[in-house]
Amino acid sequence: GAVVSQHPSWVICKSGTSVKIECRSLDFQATTMFWYRQFPKQSLMLMATSNEGSKATYEQGVEKDKFLINHASLTLSTLTVTSAHPEDSSFYICSAREESGARNEKLFFGSGTQLSVL
Amino acid sequence: DQQVKQNSPSLSVQEGRISILNCDYTNSMFDYFLWYKKYPAEGPTFLISISSIKDKNEDGRFTVFLNKSAKHLSLHIVPSQPGDSAVYFCAAALTGTASKLTFGTGTRLQVTL
Numbered sequence: 001g002a003v004v005s006q007h008p009s010w011v012i013c014k015s016g017t018s019v020k021i022e023c024r025s026l027d028f029q030a031t032t033m034f035w036y037r038q039f040p041k042q043s044l045m046l047m048a049t050s051n052e053g054s055k056a057t058y059e060q061g062v063e064k065d066k067f068l069i070n071h072a073s074l075t076l077s078t079l080t081v082t083s084a085h086p087e088d089s090s091f092y093i094c095s096a097r098e099e100s101g102a103r104n105e106k107l108f109f110g111s112g113t114q115l116s117v118l
Numbered sequence: 119d120q121q122v123k124q125n126s127p128s129l130s131v132q133e134g135r136i137s138i139l140n141c142d143y144t145n146s147m148f149d150y151f152l153w154y155k156k157y158p159a160e161g162p163t164f165l166i167s168i169s170s171i172k173d174k175n176e177d178g179r180f181t182v183f184l185n186k187s188a189k190h191l192s193l194h195i196v197p198s199q200p201g202d203s204a205v206y207f208c209a210a211a212l213t214g215t216a217s218k219l220t221f222g223t224g225t226r227l228q229v230t231l
Contacts, residue, residue: 043221
């Protein structure tokens, strides 16, 4: 199957710093990528939909100025957590949609990034 | 508000037996349901799906059953194998929203020898 690479897999940072997470589709082009967040013992929650060449669409309650998304190419989307605070500590995971497939089956996930803010 | 619920955080099944993972949802507008499997340190991978116009979909050892009136779906794995040990996520999609999925919290399946 198609591969989505997410980097880094884990990061520890000081409060107030910014952290960038990359999501790459390695062998297919993805005009649409999705960013999810998962807190312990909770489900994956969609944060935003990243569209190549246009602004991301954020879900209700997600601060767009805090979680900056850039989808500058058909194979790369980045999520930057700005001025991170301990409450931003979470598991972040991206998925990319392969355009040629049937509904929903062609979503491929990265391996996730565990962010810990001290 | 948890719209997709997996009430069993873990399940242990003996090899060769049937594994049944359950999922309940509250939003009647969901019309497409998926199961994903996740190994440690890897992202979820698609396993099987079902449209609301069906009540059963089968793929090899995996069968998904949908009971719309009860807003309940289940994943059956038979026979269970040790390699099936993973976390299984149920997900649902609304009409017209192709890839925006609402996930359950997952069920960790352990298949023992």
